[in-house]
Each structure stands twice: as structure tokens, then as C-alpha cells.
Amino acid sequence: MTRPHSWLIAVAVPLLLLAGCGGDGAKTPSKPPFSAEPVIHEADLLRLTLTPEAQRRLGIRTVTTGEGTASRTRRTSGEIIVPAFGAAGVPTGSASNLAQIGAAQAAADGDVARTAALLRLAGIAFDRADALVKAEAGSVRGRDEAAAALATARAAADVARAQRRLLGPAVAVMGRQPTLWVRVPVFGSDIAAVARSAAAMVRPLAASMVRPLAASMVRPLADANDAPSPARPVVAPPSAN
8 A cells, every 4th residue: 555655656756846947937928128109290280481681680591503623611710910121011921010110210210310310421521532632632541441441331322221121112102002901820731731822802891890991901802792802822932920
């Protein structure tokens, strides 16, 4: 009686173990890596219609496109200056301080007048010494000294005139210059990207800023319509410090 009962127990144990293994293999589904949300339909969007006045204020235009070539332009600020020396102008860097260049010009004009007067006196002294030698009433040494003084006075007058020319025209007539320069600062890293031989267009920043000077200084740069003016590149001396 006891023997069959022991066999039933031995068979039931493996069945329980198999059932436990099968339960461990089931996994819960993972959360998807995205989420979907419904968006508004295109028919539900608002359609705005601008009036012609609003289009003009916003600068919206419809144009016909076509094939062609175009170059990029760069807008930057500039400073109107008097041309540097070599173009009937003033020395480099002096256009920003007209009071200083005016004082230097006044001093140079005084030097020119002073040396011219000394040259006239030296010429009179030489003529007198030469006349005395011809009349056998003076010494040759005195005439030679007068000739040396005349040569020294002439050299000093030449130097004074040359120094005055380096300072350019008088400050009082700079407003009537036929040609003005527009000096534009450019970063060293941008010079390679700028066509330095191509023409440029110059326009005033604002009509209220340019009109008070239009009568004297920037007449070629501002007209009734504030239209841009073409400018040609020039070879200018370096102005960086």
C-alpha cells in the first residue's frame, strides 16, 4: 500500500518545477520611444490679406525672376574726410583734427613770409657787395660772404615753402574741395573678402544728418532724393595705428 503512494509524489515534483520556469519568461511591453499628437488641419489656419498700403510699408513686392549673376555687397559706415597729401589734400590722420592742422598751416605761412623777407634782404646785401667790388670800393671776401648768406636764405625759403605744401590747402577752403574721400574701416579678417578694385556706392545715413552740411561739404553725396552716388576706389596711405 505504501509503495504506489511514493511514486505519485516523485512524478508531481517535476511538473511543478516546469510550471514555475514557464512563468518567469513572460515580459511586460516597453514604452514606445515616440509620441503622436494630432495637429491642426491646414484648412483651420488663418489667411491674412495685406492691403496695398501695408505691402508698401513692409516693402513687399512681387517681381519676375530670371537667370543672371549677382555679387554680395557689404554695408558699413564711413567718414567723409579731405583727401590725403598727394591728391591736393592734407597729411594722413590730420583730417579728424582741423584745428590742429589749421594752427600748423598758420605757423607754416609765417615761416614762408619770414624766409621770403630774409631772402630779399640777402639779395640786397649781395647786390651792394657786388657793386662795391665792381667799383673797387669793397672786398671780394665781403661779396663772397654776401653770396653765401644769399644761398642760405634761398635754401631756407625753399624748405619753408615745401613744408607749407605738405600741410595741404588752407582749412578755410577745404569745404570747396572738388573731391572728397570716404574712409571706411574694415577688419583685417574681412579684407580678403572685399573687392577693393570694384566701385562702391555711397549714400547718406539720414537726410536730417546730411542736409545741414549739404551746402558746403557733401553736396555731391546728397540730393533731393538721397540717391546713392558711385565712388571709385583710390590708393590711400595706411591710416591704422
